[in-house]
Amino acid sequence: MKTSFKANFIFLFTILLLVSCSRKKDKFINRNFHAITAEYNTLFNGYNALDAGRKSLNDGYSDNYWDVLPIERMQISDEIILPGQSKNSDFTKAEEKAVKAIQKHSMNIEGKERNPQIDEAYLLLGKARYFDQRFVPALEAFNYILYKYPASDKINQAKIWREKTNIRLDNNELAIKNLKRLLFVQEVEDQDLADATSMLAQAYLNTKSVDSAITQLQIAANATKSNDERGRYQFILGQLYNQLGYKDSANIAFDKVIELNRKTPRIYMISAYIEKIKNFDYSTQNKSELLELLTELEEDRENRPFLDKIYHQKANFYLDNNLDSLAITYFNKSLRTRSKDSQLIARNYETLGNMNFDVSEYKLAGFYYDSTLINLEENSKPYRVIKRKRNNLEDVIYYEEVAKVNDSIIKLVKASPEERLDFFNAFIEDIKAKEAAEKEQAEAEEQLANLNSAVTSVPNNQTNIGSRSAGLPGQASTFYFYNPTTVAYGKNEFLKNWGDRPLEDNWRWSSKVKSGGGASSVAGANVLALASDEERYNPEFYISKIPSEAKEIDSISKERNYAYYQLGLIYKEKFKEYELAKTKFVNLLNSNPEERLILPSKYNLLKIYEALGENGEAAIANNEIISKYPDSRYATILSNPDLVSDTDADSPEALYEALYHQYENQEFAEVISKSEDYINRFDGEPIVPKMELLKATASGRLFGLEAYSKQINNIAVTYANTPEGIEAQAIEANVLPKLANTKFTVANDSISSGYKVVFKFDEANKEQIKTFKETIDKVLKNIKYYSLSSSVDVYNPKTTFVVVHGLKNEQVAKTFDQLLTKEDKKKIKQPYFSIASENYQIVQIHKNLDAYLSKNNK
Structure with a gap:
């Protein structure tokens, strides 16, 4: 009997389940079955996936507290996502659940949706796409809710999310219009009111309407049920008041953040304290109270994750009160916290650089500016400002090093034998002390490495075999670059091969040796590295290296x-x-x-x-x-100070301008001659490298690549730290190799960029060249179907070309005279040769016309 009852019950329940599964019948049991299944199964899992995705999104996002925070914490990526791809698998899962809910549980009967959970499914679909940064598909989902479910209890949320999406698509004006209509027409309350006004505030911020944004953000901060949001909104309010110059109102907003304490993320509270400290008025407020507050924040154990910011602010306090040594200490403390805030690190380094710059420690300032640049976004305005300042220090660092090294050498040259001996004995004692310290450290490292090996050899499932260190926490690694002995050996080998060179591009060039660039300096940099073990401790070895020849x-x-x-x-x-x-x-x-x-x-x-x-x-x-x-x-x-100015006809700048004008007129020999005169006359002045570069370019145009290459190399070495020297280095590295080709191309109309007809003249016949140029210009106007032009090109000191440009066909170029009328043929009797544009370039670069003509005649 019991078995029969159970079987009947299962049978009836199965029939009931099958009947209720139908999405085509508008029955109470059908509606509730699909609604409950959608809500507590598919949508429940979908929203869990959405929350997981948002959590991972927030964990990976870092706010920039140096600028006004965005209302919503969301990192927008420039990465292009192809159709079918996703940035986050959790959002993909949430979208799939939303789609599944729609496909499996939608009850669209006679044009009306009977399942009250489907609007929620579309909302989930839009949110998943929104957070996956697929804003156009997200907009479609939110618009579908507004179109299909106007009576939905989620209608206000759908409208708000649609405008959030419009803001992400940079449709700020449309978002403002729609959100204002929503707030005016509908009774929006509680969290919906907070969401609507906060998004309206973001739209106003995007359109630079700060006053309107503040009004809406105040409403949002009061209406939101989330303390996280309240803390963020109040902090942004403080930032906006600061932006407008209302420091008292800003401090009130920051105080509200501080009052929330542990109810909101601690970063908001710490940042609020720091912003209040930035608003401190040293002329009227109590400095002792401010220092006490900073010390209290520093000593609070809960603030350890934020010590980088606290140390930085305390350093600024000492700096503002002219306590430079304490300021330097705290800037360095901030750097040692290994902060993830690259802008904070950059400001620490920049301030330390400025402090050294102000006391004329330019070399040290340069190092700090280098570190600043590493932590700034390349090509940003702050980057360009620091880069320009750093470039100005380049010459100072270089020439100070030259002066220091050469002063030391000259001092040793002038020293007596006894003084030299005392100097190098002290130097050798320093070497021994350093080597003893290195040996002691190497032994300690070796002991730790042995201990590390012993620990890793013990069979223990918890031993971190796959890690880089493969030992206990705090132990030294056996990796090459963590072993000071092997690193020291590597450095020594590098010094032996290359000398002391800075870490920069093109470090292998001879001009990059740190110690000044002269032969004696290069040798000095390598003396210690090249010495044998016996010579290292022998003062006579070093004394023998002191220059003795008068010329040196x-x-x-x-x-x-x-x-x-x-x-x-x-x-x-x-x-x-x-x-x-x-x-x-x-x-x-x-x-x-x-x-x-x-x-x-x-x-x-x-x-x-x-x-x-x-x-x-x-x-x-x-x-x-x-x-x-x-x-x-x-x-x-x-x-005659009233009659002469820096721009007079005899100034270096004016003479350079005149010289450049001659260069443009192809007066290359004159340019070279005058350049040499001006270089001697103005030796030591900033204009000299420019004249050297102009002379090199003129020499290349007149004598070819070999002369140009030789002079460019000289400029790259002699003026290495000037803009012209840097340009010469770039030419030497990138341009000269491309110009080295001397192989003539085979004529091919489909490959060649054009052909030229060249008339050859002796340089002495300048009047003849001028007359012929005028004649050829008149003749070219009479040629139909071709747009031709001519130019006068200097080939070498003895030869000048008159060149016809614009021909596209080799055969036409070779039979150029056939294009002329009978009358014009009588005017043009000068012999000519044709040449492809690529080959003409090679001829002008290498001055190998004879090689081309002999090859062509064959």
Whole structure:
């Protein structure tokens, strides 16, 4: 009996289940079956997947507190997603569940949806697409709800999410219009009101309407049920008030964030404290209370994840109160926290760089600016500002190093044998002390490595065999770059092969040696690396390396003097550091400089005396220049200051402009000759590298690639740290290899970019060339069906070409005279040859016309 009852019950339940599964019958049991199944199965799993995806999205997102925060925490990626792809598998799963709910449980009967959960499915579908950053498909889902389910209880949410999507699609004006209509027409309350007004605030922010955004954000902060959102909205309000200059209102908003304490993410509270501290008025408020607050924040254990920000702000406090040593300590503390905030790291390095810059520690400042650049977005405005400042320091660092090294060498040259011996004995003791310390450290590392091996050899499932260190936490790694012994060996081998070179592009070039670029400097950089074990501890080995020949010593002195001159100019012109500039010029004049550096140094000293208000010294320098160098340009400037300016006809800039004009007119021989004269006349001035580059280019046009290559190499080495030197290095690395080809191409109309007809003249017949050019121009106008032009091209000092351009066919170029009328043939009797444009370029670059003509005649 019991068995019969159970069987009957199962049978009836199965029949009932099958009947209720139908989506075509509008019955109470059918509607509720599909509604419950959709809500508590498919949609439940879909929303779980959506929440998981949002959590992973938030975990991977980092707010930029240096700028006004966005209302919604969501990282927008520029990555292009192809159809069928997804950025997050959780959102894909949520979308699949939403689609499944629609396909399996939709009850669209007679044009009306009978399942009350389907609008929820479409809402889930739109949200999943929205967070997966597929905004157009998301918009379609939200619009479908508005079209198909106008009476839905989710209608307000659908409208809000549609406008969120419009904002992401940059349709801000449309979003503002629709959200204002929603708030005016509908009674929107609670969280829907918070969501609508917060999104309206974002749209206003996007359109730069900050006042309107503040009004809406205040409503959102009061209406939201989420303390996370309330803390964020209040913090953004404070940022907006600060942006408008209302510091009191900003501080009130930040206080509301602080009052939330643990109810909201702690980062909001810490950031609110920091923003309030930035608004601190040192002239009216109590500094001791501020320092006490900073110390309290620093010592609170809960704030450990945010010490990078707290240390940075405390460093700024000390900096504002002229406590530089404490400021430096806390900037370095902030850096040691290994912060993930790249902008904070960049500001720490930049401030340290500025502090060193202000005390004329330019080399150290340069290192800090290098670190700053690494942590800034390339090509951003802050990046360009720091990059320009760093480039200005390049020459200072280079020439200071040259001066330092060469001063040391000259000092050793002048030292007595006893002084040299004492110096190198002390040097050898330093080497021994460093090697002893390195040996002790290497032994400690080896012991740790042995312990590490012993631990990893023990069969223990919890041993981290696959990790990089493969040992206990805190143990040293046996990886090559974590072993100081092998690293030291590698460094020594590098020094042996390459010398001491900076970490930068093209480091293998000879011009990149740190110690100054001269032969003596290169040798000095490698002395220790090349020494044998016996020689390393023998002072006589080092003494033997001191230059002894007069020519070599003179070269080192000249190199040092030129570095002094360049440093004086840089400190005077670029940094306005007149005391430093004066020191360099005075040291130069006391070092028996070459004649070419004396007069410009005295003139620059005169200008420095005037800038410093040292009128007596200025008057002496003025009289000395006028009396001792009466025929110089400087004497003319000082004698007639009203008649002469820096842009007069005899200024280096004006002469360069005139020279460049001659270059454009293909007066290459004249350009080369005058360049050499000007380079000697203005030696030591910033215009010289430009003239050298112009001379090299003119030489290349007149004499070919070999002459050009030789001079470019000279510029790259001699003026390595000037813009022209850097340009020459780029030419040497990238351009010259492409110009090395001397192989003529085989004529092919489908490949060649065109053909030229060339008439050859001797350079001496300038009048004949001019007359022929005028004639050919008239003749070319009479040729039908072709758009032809002519030019005069210098080939070499003895030969000039008149070239006809615009022919596309080889055969037409070879029979150019057949294009002429009978009358014009009588005018053009000069012999010619045809050449493909590519081959003409090779001929002009390599000056190998004879090779081309002999090949062509064959």
